[in-house]
Amino acid sequence: MVGRLAADSIERRSGVSLWRQIADKILHAIAIGDFAENAPLPPEVALAERYGVNRHTVRSAIAALVQEGVLRAEQGRGTFVLSRKRLSYPIGARTRFSTGLQGQTTERHIVLLASSVEPASQRVAEGLGLARGAEVIRLETRGEADGRPVSRAAGWFDARRFAGIDAAMAETGSITASLARFGIDDYLRQSTVLSARHADAADLADLDLQPGAIVLVTVAVNVTPDGQPIQFSESRFPAERVELKLSAL
Amino acid sequence: MVGRLAADSIERRSGVSLWRQIADKILHAIAIGDFAENAPLPPEVALAERYGVNRHTVRSAIAALVQEGVLRAEQGRGTFVLSRKRLSYPIGARTRFSTGLQGQTTERHIVLLASSVEPASQRVAEGLGLARGAEVIRLETRGEADGRPVSRAAGWFDARRFAGIDAAMAETGSITASLARFGIDDYLRQSTVLSARHADAADLADLDLQPGAIVLVTVAVNVTPDGQPIQFSESRFPAERVELKLSAL
DNA sequence: TAAATTTGTCTATTGATATAGACAATTATA
DNA sequence: TATAATTGTCTATATCAATAGACAAATTTA
Numbered sequence: 034m035v036g037r038l039a040a041d042s043i044e045r046r047s048g049v050s051l052w053r054q055i056a057d058k059i060l061h062a063i064a065i066g067d068f069a070e071n072a073p074l075p076p077e078v079a080l081a082e083r084y085g086v087n088r089h090t091v092r093s094a095i096a097a098l099v100q101e102g103v104l105r106a107e108q109g110r111g112t113f114v115l116s117r118k119r120l121s122y123p124i125g126a127r128t129r130f131s132t133g134l135q136g137q138t139t140e141r142h143i144v145l146l147a148s149s150v151e152p153a154s155q156r157v158a159e160g161l162g163l164a165r166g167a168e169v170i171r172l173e174t175r176g177e178a179d180g181r182p183v184s185r186a187a188g189w190f191d192a193r194r195f196a197g198i199d200a201a202m203a204e205t206g207s208i209t210a211s212l213a214r215f216g217i218d219d220y221l222r223q224s225t226v227l228s229a230r231h232a233d234a235a236d237l238a239d240l241d242l243q244p245g246a247i248v249l250v251t252v253a254v255n256v257t258p259d260g261q262p263i264q265f266s267e268s269r270f271p272a273e274r275v276e277l278k279l280s281a282l
Numbered sequence: 283m284v285g286r287l288a289a290d291s292i293e294r295r296s297g298v299s300l301w302r303q304i305a306d307k308i309l310h311a312i313a314i315g316d317f318a319e320n321a322p323l324p325p326e327v328a329l330a331e332r333y334g335v336n337r338h339t340v341r342s343a344i345a346a347l348v349q350e351g352v353l354r355a356e357q358g359r360g361t362f363v364l365s366r367k368r369l370s371y372p373i374g375a376r377t378r379f380s381t382g383l384q385g386q387t388t389e390r391h392i393v394l395l396a397s398s399v400e401p402a403s404q405r406v407a408e409g410l411g412l413a414r415g416a417e418v419i420r421l422e423t424r425g426e427a428d429g430r431p432v433s434r435a436a437g438w439f440d441a442r443r444f445a446g447i448d449a450a451m452a453e454t455g456s457i458t459a460s461l462a463r464f465g466i467d468d469y470l471r472q473s474t475v476l477s478a479r480h481a482d483a484a485d486l487a488d489l490d491l492q493p494g495a496i497v498l499v500t501v502a503v504n505v506t507p508d509g510q511p512i513q514f515s516e517s518r519f520p521a522e523r524v525e526l527k528l529s530a531l
Numbered sequence: 532t533a534a535a536t537t538t539g540t541c542t543a544t545t546g547a548t549a550t551a552g553a554c555a556a557t558t559a560t561a
Numbered sequence: 562t563a564t565a566a567t568t569g570t571c572t573a574t575a576t577c578a579a580t581a582g583a584c585a586a587a588t589t590t591a
Contacts, residue, residue, distance in 0.1 A: 043482075043483065044482075044483055044486060044493040044494075047302075047492075047493025047494045048298065048299040048301060048302030048305075048346070048492075048493060048494040049297065049298050049299070049302060049480060049493065049494040050297040050298070050299070052297060053296075053297025053298060054480060056297070057479060057480050061479060064477075097297070119477075121475070124528065224527070224528070224529070225527070225528040226370065226525055226526070226527050226528070227476065227498070227525060227526040227527075227528060228313075228368075228498070228521055228525040228526070229478035229496050229497075229498050229521040230306060230310060230496060230521065231298065231303065231306050231496070233292075233307075234292065234293060237293065243296075244293035244296025244297060244298065245293075245296045245297040245298040247478050247479065247480070247496055248478075249476070249477070249478050272477060272478040272479065276475055276476060276477040277475070277476040277477070278473070278474075278475050278476070279373065279473070279474040279475070279476060279528055280473070
């Protein structure tokens with residue numbers, strides 16, 4: 034065998050501090066089950082040796098995760114994993130927020146943060162099959178499950194066809210229910226483009242993240258069963274709390 | 283309209299240095315067409331004001347992107363955008379490396395970096411429907427397009443059924459061609475789970491990334507048309523060079 | 532109870548990060 | 562050919578990040 038396996042290695046002088054990198058590693062270790070929930074983490078000295086850094090650096094990483102609510106440190110006893118598992122958000126032909134998280138969460142809902150009417154940008158117009166500058170309604174929403182933010186989305190709709198969808202959304206708290214009021218009883222995911230980046234200040238505030246966090250970004254178009262585009266959306270998911278499970282589209 | 287749009291804001295004391303955050307912002311701005319290709323970036327003083335940092339901090343960000351091959355700085359003239367567009371890697375029922383990037387690239391191939399026979403870990407065994415500890419062949423590969431690394435993957439195969447696939451892979455440079463030698467003339471993507479994280483040291487080396495970069499991670503299972511699992515894989519894509527386009531699975 | 536284990540706090544030192552200002556070098560423009 | 566605009570280099574300073582060591586405080590274990 035040639036080659037080497039990805040070691041528990043870190044990068045110095047990277048623009049990302051060591052404590053942040055180690056916090057990421059601990060999160061990852063929890064996510065893949067390396068560190069069990071409600072169990073103690075290895076002691077700080079062991080972690081320091083494992084990652085090849087000073088104990089104080091490990092302490093900075095742990096402090097950040099305690100701040101995030103992932104760990105709890107108890108003097109004399111140890112540091113314990115609190116974190117719930119990463120949610121698995123299904124993306125498929127019929128991608129729906131609420132139904133997708135059933136079974137993994139006891140409660141979930143969408144909050145309408147803001148809405149506005151605006152001229153369609155180039156990409157929105159293309160996605161919806163409208164002329165550039167045509168009036169569209171934008172809904173800014175946040176998805177929450179068991180009290181934690183799990184998504185932050187902007188959705189655009191043809192303003193002529195869906196006038197009043199903002200009010201419907203505020204009332205029902207559901208895209209699916211709101212569309213039903215306009216005679217849309219079914220819709221399909223036509224396309225999804227996926228990328229990732231660092232969370233910006235808006236993401237940090239909206240998703241209750243710590244600086245340095247990563248967000249998954251999806252840009253999607255939903256259509257009626259006969260192919261008419263009805264919704265263009267861009268969603269952000271906190272990578273530390275959500276993974277995307279791609280099923281049959 | 284309530285709410286605010288994502289501003290050009292940055293986070294201090296975040297564990298991610300300002301120059302890295304600004305480099306990310308510039309990359310993003312290029313990706314969404316804010317800064318056109320082959321056109322000059324705004325001058326350093328303008329960027330510094332725009333992002334609310336010192337000119338030298340902007341210079342650090344630009345230096346990193348010059349190092350990455352995204353920008354070219356010319357004294358007295360300006361700093362220019364070189365970057366090729368982000369590749370759009372399709373993921374669907376028949377996900378194939380080479381065909382997926384046709385049209386976007388002139389050349390692409392897979393390099394076999396290493397191979398080994400090993401006992402199946404828990405997740406590999408589950409994915410392939412084998413007993414834990416059963417012998418599997420692991421292929422470590424890198425996908426390259428137009429001379430740039432675009433993916434880094436580990437694939438696992440049942441060692442009994444696919445003995446010699448490592449040699450076939452080394453010879454053909456294609457998973458599809460290698461599987462064909464074992465009578466597999468078609469295979470389908472059964473499941474894909476997607477996440478994102480910071481690149482670790484191995485990713486940086488393998489994908490020629492700068493520290494602080496983000497990688498998209500997919501964990502997938504391929505099956506024969508009648509549902510037999512044949513390949514379990516974990517792939518990493520550099521988020522700054524690749525986006526994933528989900529098509530009909 | 533005593534010893535061992537583990538987290539918490541403090542001081543000190545070094546290097547990386549970020550700001551600030553001045554000026555040189557190169558190129559485009561009036 | 563000046564002048565302006567822009568990137569490149571240098572010095573200096575303050576703060577953050579990381580290492581190092583010592584010891585306190587709390588808890589568990591022998």
